[in-house]
Amino acid sequence: MSLKLGDTFPNYKFQTTQGEFNFHDWLGDSWAILFSHPADYTPVCTTELGAVAKQAEDFKKLGVKLIGYSIDTVSSHEGWIKDIEHYNGLACGKFPYPIIAGSRKQAADLGMLDPDEVDKAGLPVTARCVFVLKDKKLKLSLLYPATTGRNIAELLRVVKSLQLTMEKKVATPANWQPGDKCMVIPSIKDDEAKKLFPKGFETAKLPSEKAYIRLTPDPSS
Template sequence: MSLRINDVAPDFTAETTQGTINWHEYIGDSYTVLFSHPKDFTPVCTTEFSAAARLSDEFAKRNCKLAGISIDGVEEHKKWIADVEAFGGTKMTFPIIADEKLEIAKLYDMLPADAYLPDGRTANDTATVRTTFIIGPDKKIRLMLIYPMSVGRNFDEILRALDAIRATDGQPFATPANWTPGDDVIVALSVSTEEAKAKFGDVAVPLPYLRTTKLPA
């Protein structure tokens, strides 16, 4: 069955560039971004790891851990990190998970159950392993993004999405298109306009079903 938003992220134990991890233990009480890759030493993925490394402090400020996964082994990953750090000009402090047997890629519905790694394979053989997940402290999937091979991920957007998830988590709000921190939020339809005004103060009502307010401190 395909994974969906609010499903519990499947747990696993795997080898990484930082030793053996249990996935749910790694998440702990943090948000976590898991982003997958079809092969080491690929150009687009190298730029993505570099971009994530440059923003790792910003994710950490938001109680969010990072982890990459690639369909190669730990030794290849460690060699690749040298390229990532040289290209990005910064250290990579988060792990790359090894998935040589495709177990995690299949567990997370990135590849069909009968997928295998052919001899002399290229990244095209595992091209669908280009998924990004944001997972909450409750271990539930909050966001999924799937990118084609030709499109590099925008980690500024992933960070913005994380901000929106954190701002609305367990709250009667949603964020409008292009929302960034500091912008007004949308009051959920489960809250009446009168209740919203009593709880949040000023409420703008451009449409009967679209009410906006400042995010409470």
């Protein structure tokens, strides 16, 4: 059951480092990022979870809840958090988000397992999945192999893009950053675009003479 964009995330009952809860109850109507890691007490994961913790306030300002996931136990997570805090220079005892102690079946159902990386028992470990959710639905997913760490700044960037493009009738081009020009979506006619974007828009001149690239200042700025 690999999730597709627009699918509702299953309402699993999760055991976590911050107690047991039904996922939908914890999520509410908020934005959220659920990200999986291969295993506790592993090097790349220790840097990743620490990097997310360091930027937890930046996600909070965007209204984004954070939650980690692997198929290790709660007690394993709790012990490992001390290493994460120490290695990344975090304040001890104030880890800012829960980590789920998931099941292998859940991980398989969600398409999280990495067939090329196995644990000591020879079983596939959890890949580095990222699920960005809003209204309990999948809005964006990223999938990294176990050997490649994620870029946390990119997760912040894509959330900002998603939030902007859900609110305004624009798209964001490659390498977009907040404040950069956005693109008027093709379904908007010029007359409507003039009303929607009072700062105006410019149309790129192309060899095809088709007017499908229209740039407008970031409407959130």
